[in-house]
Amino acid sequence: MELLLIFISAAIVNNFVLAYFLGICPFIGVSNKVSSAFSMGMATTFVMTMAAIVTWMIYYLILQPFRLQFLQTVAFILVIASLVQFVEMFIKKASRPLYRALGIFLPLITTNCAIMGLALFSITREYNFYQAVVFAVGAGAGFTLAICLMAGIREDLELAEVPKPFRGAPITLIVAGIMALAFSGFAGMI
Amino acid sequence: MSPDLLIAVAAMGGLGLFFAAALAVADKKLRVEENPMIGRVHEVLPGANCGACGYAGCYDFAVQVVEGNAACNGCPVGGQDTADEVAAVVGIESVKSVRMVARVLCRGGRKEARNKETAYIGPGGCSVQNIVSGGNKVCIYGCLGGGDCVAACAFNAIYMNGNGLPAVVDEFCTGCGMCAAACPRNIIEIHPIDRDVFVFCKNHDGPKEANVLCDASCIGCGICARKSGGAISMTDNLAIIDYEKLDPETIPFDKCRSGAIGYLPGRAPAREAEMEESREVDLVKKIRPFSTTGRSIRKEPG
Incomplete structure (x- = not known):
């Protein structure tokens, strides 16, 4: 039950994009088409889950025993960057179609603040291992939900007559703001 | 140095070394050989x-x-x-390829095509116009003039001319076909650049309707087909050219009274160019009175 709550909290109530404003760059950058937005969401979910597992282990097996918690930011950056590199190599070797599908998204995610935020959140909230994993999957699902909704709206926006100064990124940011307002309706439910 | 600092340096250095080594090994083990x-x-x-x-x-x-x-x-x-x-x-022998360019096969611009009595007001794109009401023109086969092809072109090779029709700049056109794909009326086709003769119309209506709704329409009279020696066939009131058999010499371009079949602008041999001019004069004399009095379709809405 608690795991379910963590999942829903991460996916909807405290959506990473719309409540914490993490991972805005891919949210704006890769939300032109629903299909590519979904790929990005899946790739992010995958990396988030991997990163949550590895950073949890680094923190509780290395940093905490040696009282090095103050190094967590640096350590996590190091871990996430290496991890994504490794995963990319592995996928390239293991599955060419999957590598093609994820394409440029995978290396892009390395520098995504949502991943870093996730790692830091699961430490400050003192989640145990399973909770951290569920939290990561939930956050990834929430990211996918947000970016796919955004892509759907933007596909329709293509047909709308948007005033010239608002075309492109500005109208997208306005839409993102309205979506965030809508999602704030979930605030306080959990 | 305090032991805390030493531990920190050792731990981070160790982590860094560990990941560097892991990546180095992975690079060797997981390398994908590519040609x-x-x-x-x-x-x-x-x-x-x-x-x-x-x-x-x-x-x-x-x-x-x-x-x-x-x-x-x-x-x-x-x-x-x-x-x-x-x-x-x-390391193979090159194959000769003819450059392909886009050709706009509609000449029903603002001057030639009749408009509907009701004006279209809404988003300007062709795809939208085509879905909503078919745009301003009566012709349901011709150019909508919304410029979807212009927006689709990644090479700035197509623009809307003063008559509301897209025009291709041969020098920039790469023949990629994005404009052809973007056109909801399929009036843009990709052809070899040395092809001169085209049927500049896609209208399948019968002679009466075709004549009224546009001054540049193929009315399906079939005169060009009869003299062409099989190179031109009539399909649903529209002339279709079979370029394998085509010999431009045999086609009576001057007999086509709307000029639907003809040379690309500037491509006609000298003799044809003269005729082109004289026919345009004829057009004004012959067709205008017929089309404006024959039906109640007005040129401008409202």
Whole structure:
């Protein structure tokens, strides 16, 4: 039950994009088409889950025993960057179609603040291992939900007559703001 | 130095070393061998990733060329130069390729085409107009004038001329076909650049309707087909050219009273060019009174 709550909290109530404003760059950058937005969401979910597992282990097996918690930011950056590199190599070797599908998204995610935020959140909230994993999957699902909704709206926006100064990124940011307002309706439910 | 600092340095250094080593090993173990030729072919390709070759992008095309599944001249954007370079890299003989360009097969601009009595007011794109009400013009086959083709062109090779029709700049056109795909009326086609004669109309209506709704329409009279020796066939009131058999000498261009079949502007031989002019005078005399009095369709709405 608690795991379910963590999942829903991460996916909807405290959506990473719309409540914490993490991972805005891919949210704006890769939300032109629903299909590519979904790929990005899946790739992010995958990396988030991997990163949550590895950073949890680094923190509780290395940093905490040696009282090095103050190094967590640096350590996590190091871990996430290496991890994504490794995963990319592995996928390239293991599955060419999957590598093609994820394409440029995978290396892009390395520098995504949502991943870093996730790692830091699961430490400050003192989640145990399973909770951290569920939290990561939930956050990834929430990211996918947000970016796919955004892509759907933007596909329709293509047909709308948007005033010239608002075309492109500005109208997208306005839409993102309205979506965030809508999602704030979930605030306080959990 | 305090032991805390030493531990911190050791831990972070260790972590860094560990990951560096892991990545180095992974790079060796998981390396995917690629034919170095693919990279070299990819370098000589234009890199627009437009997909005109029929593959997912320039890289994919390079892979197919190296594996022998695609011809070296498969890239219509790069043209002959690229075909030669690709052939040189792969080590095969180059194939001659004719440059392809887009051709707009509708001459029903603002001057020629009749408008509906009700004006279309809404988003300007052709795709929208086509779905909503078919735009302003009566002709349901012709150019909508919304400029979807212009927006689709990645090479700035197509623009809307003063008459509300798209015009192709041959020098910039790469024949990628994005404009043809964007046109909801399918009036843009990709043709070899040395092709001069076209039927500049897609209207399948019968003679009466076709005559009224546009001054530049093919009314399906079939005069061009009768004299063409089988090169032109009539399908649903529209002349279709079979370029294999076509001999422009035999086509009575001056008999086509709307000028639907004819040479590209500036491509006609001297004799034809004269006729073109004289026919335009005829057009004004002959067709205008007929089309404006014959039906109640007005030129401007409102």
